[in-house]
Amino acid sequence: MSLTVLIPARLASTRLPNKPLADIAGLPMIVRVAQRVSSGLGAGTRVVVAGDSPGIVQACQQHGVEVVLTRVDHPSGSDRLAEACDLLKLPDEALVVNVQGDEPLIDPALVSAVAELLRQRPEASMSTAAHPIHEVADFVNPNVVKVVLDARDLALYFSRAPIAWWRDGFAQGVKTLPDPAPLRHIGIYGYRAGFLRQFPKLAQAPIEVTEALEQLRAMWHGHRIAVHVTQQAPGAGVDTPEDLARVRRLFAA
Incomplete structure (x- = not known):
């Protein structure tokens, strides 16, 4: 079974606006998270950011991170991940791990x-x-x-x-x-x-x-x-x- 790590990211944050794009040592935080996950997983693992804004998509693309643009109006992170599964055409038996986009130390x-x-x-x-x-x-x-x-x-x-x-x-x-x-x-989850x-x-x-x-x-x-x-x-x-x-x-x- 294939493994895809999905990292949901949305700009709206009451305590830290534009959090996914916050600079950490020269890179947006969402890029730091994706790079950290990728650094310790096998070559066959797919790491994809599920963003809700063109700004997140652009930041990821500039640094070679795979990204999909999801709807802004999702009521929860699970809804965003479900849409990402459809956008990526993942088979039902594929394994998905949800890593939060604000954990650069994961x-x-x-x-x-x-x-x-x-x-x-x-x-x-x-x-x-x-x-x-x-x-x-x-x-x-x-x-x-x-x-x-x-x-x-x-x-x-x-x-x-x-x-x-x-x-x-x-x-x-x-x-x-x-x-x-x-x-x-x-707060990390694996799903089929x-x-x-x-x-x-x-x-x-x-x-x-x-x-x-x-x-x-x-x-x-x-x-x-x-x-x-x-x-x-x-x-x-x-x-x-x-x-x-x-x-x-x-x-x-």
């Missing part, structure tokens, strides 16, 4: 692991990744998404709440973490192209709306998500001007 080995996991787990419609949480502040932070797995490393549930929650946690005042360590979800085309057509799930987590839609409709557990936390993405300044310093060094 580890290509993680991309490979998520793709390989889906290749090995035909019972799963999706794959993703997680790593152990070591700080109480992360465990109770609703912006840090947690995941609980079954014995086969298939996701049982994703939540912004601290899960799995141990019985005496409240009594201890959340000063320690449960054992074994809870898992933080990493056929499922990716189907996913935006599925009805929204009540738990998806409550948690504001799109992956819960797949689980609510009975699809399984395989999870690769890594001990290494990924490099932080770029969401704010402060994040961008930090990444620029890292590349400058």
Whole structure:
């Protein structure tokens, strides 16, 4: 099965306008992400940016990055990826990994692991990744998404709440973490192209709306998500001007 890495990119960002085109050591951020992914994957892997503006398309083409122009009005990244699958005429059995366009520090080995996991787990419609949480502040932070797995490393549930929650946690005042360590979800996804085309057509799930987590839609409709557990936390993405300044310093060094 062929592997295509799709990197969605849109100009609209409330905290960091024109984020995909932000300069990082002389290159637009979206180009940095594509080059980083390409540097660690096999020659047969296709890396494609799915942009929503001519500016993104032009920036990618200037630096030899494959790109497709998608509609501006997509309600979610999944809709954009589904359109990209059609534009690229990917067969339903093709493997697709979604890498966010604001992660210039992404580890290509993680991309490979998520793709390989889906290749090995035909019972799963999706794959993703997680790593152990070591700080109480992360465990109770609703912006840090947690995941609980079954014995086969298939996701049982994703939540912004601290899960799995141990019985005496409240009594201890959340000063320690449960054992074994809870898992933080990493926002990278593998799909089969056929499922990716189907996913935006599925009805929204009540738990998806409550948690504001799109992956819960797949689980609510009975699809399984395989999870690769890594001990290494990924490099932080770029969401704010402060994040961008930090990444620029890292590349400058």
